[in-house]
Amino acid sequence: MPTISKGDKVLVSGANGYLAMWVVRTFLERDYVVRGTVRNDAKAKFVKAYFSALGYGDRFETVLVGDITKEGAFDDAVKGVDAIAHTASPFHVNSKTPDELFRPAVQGTIGMLTSALKHGSKIKRVVVTSSCAAVQSTASVPTRYSEKDWNTAAIQEVEDQGDGSSGAAMYMASKTLAEQAAWKFVKDHGSEVGWDLAVINPPYVFGPAIHDVSSITTLNTSLQLWIDTITSTTPKSKDELLDSNAWVDVRDVALGHVLALERPEAGGERIIVAAGAYIWQEWLDTAAALPANPLEGRHALYKGDPRLLAGERTYSVTYDVAKEGRILGIKFRTMADTTRDTLEDVARRGW
Numbered sequence: 001m002p003t004i005s006k007g008d009k010v011l012v013s014g015a016n017g018y019l020a021m022w023v024v025r026t027f028l029e030r031d032y033v034v035r036g037t038v039r040n041d042a043k044a045k046f047v048k049a050y051f052s053a054l055g056y057g058d059r060f061e062t063v064l065v066g067d068i069t070k071e072g073a074f075d076d077a078v079k080g081v082d083a084i085a086h087t088a089s090p091f092h093v094n095s096k097t098p099d100e101l102f103r104p105a106v107q108g109t110i111g112m113l114t115s116a117l118k119h120g121s122k123i124k125r126v127v128v129t130s131s132c133a134a135v136q137s138t139a140s141v142p143t144r145y146s147e148k149d150w151n152t153a154a155i156q157e158v159e160d161q162g163d164g165s166s167g168a169a170m171y172m173a174s175k176t177l178a179e180q181a182a183w184k185f186v187k188d189h190g191s192e193v194g195w196d197l198a199v200i201n202p203p204y205v206f207g208p209a210i211h212d213v214s215s216i217t218t219l220n221t222s223l224q225l226w227i228d229t230i231t232s233t234t235p236k237s238k239d240e241l242l243d244s245n246a247w248v249d250v251r252d253v254a255l256g257h258v259l260a261l262e263r264p265e266a267g268g269e270r271i272i273v274a275a276g277a278y279i280w281q282e283w284l285d286t287a288a289a290l291p292a293n294p295l296e297g298r299h300a301l302y303k304g305d306p307r308l309l310a311g312e313r314t315y316s317v318t319y320d321v322a323k324e325g326r327i328l329g330i331k332f333r334t335m336a337d338t339t340r341d342t343l344e345d346v347a348r349r350g351w
Contacts, residue, residue: 004083004124004261006031011081013074013112014088015062016043018220019129021050021211022254023085028056030258037065037077037088046212068108074115082122083195083261086112087129089178097163101174109178113185116195123195125267127260130179132203132246132272133172136317146320147201147270151176179270196267198260202253203246203274203319207338208345216299216351223250227346229280230287230339231295232302241281241304244316248275249333259328266327273324275332277315281308286335287343294340294347 004010010027014020015036027034028051038044044062051060063077068088078084089105109128116123135145137153154172158165179199186197206226213219216227229236256273260266284304287293293301324330 003264003267004032007033008082009033009035009080010261011035011037011077011084013037013065013068013077013084013086013108016047016211017087018209018211018223019205019250019253020085020087021047021209022250023087023257024051024060025054025210026251026254026258027085028054028059032258033059035061035063035077035081037068037074038062039066040064043212050210068111069103071111072115073108074112075119078112078115078120078123080122081120083124084112084116084120084126085129085257085261086126087257089129089175098158098165098170098173101170102177105174105178106181109182110185113182113197117189117193120195125195125198125261127198127200127257127266128179128182129257130182130199130201130270131172131175132201132274132319134176134179135201135272135319136172136203139316142314142316142318144318144320145272147272147323150180183270198266198268199270200253200256200260201270201272202248202256203272203317204248205250205253206247206342207250207333208342209250216346216349223342226283226342230283230301230343231299233300236280236302236304238305238308241284241308242279242314244277244279244314246274246277246315246317246319248273249338252330252332255330256324256328259330263327269323269327271324271327272319272321273328273330274319274321275334277318278335279309279313279315280304281306283335283339285309286339289336290340290343294343298347298351 010032012024015024016038024034065073134151135149137151151172154169157169158173205222281304285306287301
């Protein structure tokens with residue numbers, strides 16, 4: 001399928017979000033024009049002011065989409081764009097019912113694809129932000145996952161327990177169902193669509209924030225977890241310090257979205273974008289190894305127990321990223337890069 005070229009217009013949904021702001025910025029830095037959807041005028045004002053200050057005011061516009069679950073919500077937004085990056089989907093584990101996450105995740109995704117089918121006459125490709133939550137299942141032993149894996153266990157838990165299922169299961173099921181619905185939509189409408197689909201699956205996303213956030217305690221879910229751990233004032237147990245998963249810097253995920261629209265071979269592919277595995281103590285050691293604490297005088301850096309990593313390290317979750325390397329080839333930021341840049345950003349904000 002044809003891919004986008006410099007100067008093309010890309011629609012980014014949920015443009016004021018943690019990841020989406022970096023997606024927009026990366027497109028603009030690579031000479032694209034961006035239309036971003038936001039829910040209200042206040043969010044539009046912030047993102048327009050931010051990108052105008054960077055000198056991109058003439059290549060960035062917003063459109064209001066108040067409720068992504070409404071039929072036809074994206075009909076006007078898709079008109080005249082050359083590609084779509086659909087990032088708008090909730091990420092939190094505090095939902096009381098599955099529908100709180102399922103409706104915006106699934107209906108928002110299908111709504112975007114439906115609008116693209118009906119009104120996106122110029123669209124060449126759609127990239128959807130999924131998650132490794134749609135890949136990884138809960139396992140009792142260290143497990144390596146690939147794009148062939150699906151988190152059906154979370155769906156089963158929600159089907160079995162309903163409102164009594166865990167918030168994490170509800171979130172993971174929402175991502176799995178939304179991504180599966182996207183692939184099914186393309187399969188069902190294959191003879192009608194003039195564009196193809198690519199999906200990006202990141203694990204935990206960390207790194208500096210550029211979206212509208214007022215304090216160190218009101219960050220998005222993944223970054224809040226990282227900050228709370230790095231600056232914890234409460235001792236953590238051995239199990240907590242050795243807790244393990246996989247991660248990627250938010251700026252690298254943003255680049256992955258751009259490359260997924262630029263690279264012809266990304267069409268029709270589900271691509272895991274991960275920098276590597278981590279143990280929480282590794283992040284604490286990385287922060288402690290900085291030449292100085294950027295938060296000196298405001299927050300101490302939690303040390304944990306470095307002795308825990310003296311022996312062999314066991315990573316609970318790892319991913320096969322051969323496909324990413326073959327198609328996108330991102331040079332991922334290191335733990336040190338992400339730690340330094342995130343803490344320096346918090347310091348600049350005076351938090």
